[in-house]
Amino acid sequence: MTLVEHIKELRRRLIISLIALAVGTVLGVIWFEHSVFGLPTLGYLLREPYCRLPDEVRADFSADGSCRLLATGPFEMFGLRFKVGGLAGLVFASPVWLSQLWLFITPGLHKNERRSTAIFVTVAVVLFVLGALLAYWVISFGLEFLLTFASESSTTALNGKLYFSFLIGLLLIFGVSFEVPLIIGMLNIIGVVTYEQLKDKRRIIIFFIFCFAAPITPGQEPMSMVSLAIALTLLVEMSIQFCRFNDRRRDRQRPEWADLDDDEASPLYSPGADPQSSGPVRGSGPVASSGPLNTPPERPAPRQRFDSHDSSGFDDVL
Incomplete structure (x- = not known):
């Protein structure tokens, strides 16, 4: 378009x-x-x-006592x-x-x-x-x-x-x-934040959540502030656990050579194998030759009968 x-x-x-x-x-x-x-x-x-x-x-x-x-x-x-x-x-x-x-x-x-x-x-x-x-x-x-x-x-x-x-x-x-935990999860998915970064700063995050809930609620009364802070703390903790699960899944799918520098060679063996634990390499032996597969044997050419009176046969022999 x-x-x-x-x-x-x-x-x-x-x-x-x-x-x-x-x-x-x-x-x-x-x-x-x-x-x-x-x-x-x-x-x-x-x-x-x-x-x-x-x-x-x-x-x-009101005249009738109703709530207005x-x-x-x-x-x-x-x-x-x-x-x-x-x-x-x-x-x-x-x-x-x-x-x-x-x-x-x-x-x-x-x-x-x-x-x-x-x-x-x-x-x-x-x-x-x-x-x-x-x-x-x-x-x-x-x-x-x-x-x-x-x-x-x-x-x-x-x-x-x-x-x-x-x-x-x-x-x-x-x-x-309540959208804050969703934002944290999306930042983790795109690779901006990791679980290790959030885990070490969990207490600081909770402290800022309570500081955020104090002035943001209208009226600044304690019930609204505490309810919002506790709910946000639970949701942020859920988002942190999501980051933990997502990082583990990402590490399982990420190959080892992806974390190496551009000028660093990757190992030639698998990460779980020890190159010193294997035995010596055995010498190679002769390889038996094999004939052609599914090939019928060649039939010998028919012999020609020699006749002393037939010079053409003598010429053929010569």
Whole structure:
């Protein structure tokens, strides 16, 4: 394909991805306030960590006593609904735009590169989802710690903008942080880092993980920081063990002469054999000659009878 054809293909796949994103955003906006297929609304799922808090630490502004967030601006909830719906639409449309990205990259890859890329994308999506689920579970403990810290002297009234910003930020931070072990594994596959390098620096890596989790979590409350640090430590340890397995497999498949210098000769015997352990070489003996194989014996030429009265026979004998 020419450069112009590549650009046209890229434009076509971007248009398909944007259409899928727009459709997913509309579905997310509808799901924010309306139940779909019997599922709870998206707004209820996002409010659930806040609504599980004790009633005495939440301000109640509704007439029926239901759990609601506070809106302080005329367009706050309108913009918030489209913001949350857009993020939900990005998740809904992910199969489409990921497939379009895959179809655009695949023609330029070899067979083994396609397989590696497919595994990489699948593991990345799974790790991001696991990180987001862990963040959703941690939010309840984090809010309870933050909002009950001074519950005797104050009552918390969270507005929708601050609460959803805190929630979405925590989901994204946990999801992206869970990609760190995958990056370590990919660096080991391409040969940038080895197991020996990571093994000697394991304590330093764990220390930096806790230092990273302290400022990156919104609110900086201990439950979120400790949960993120412990989860990352376990995942990084799994990636280190993967590096150990991959290095051993690579060493088994790598020949001994590949580690020699350019001006160094490789040994003439196998690595597991000892050239001094073998006995003396026996002398060579004569080789018996063999006749031709599958060749019929030659028949003797027929004798000619000599006649004294026949001069032609005498001439033949002469």
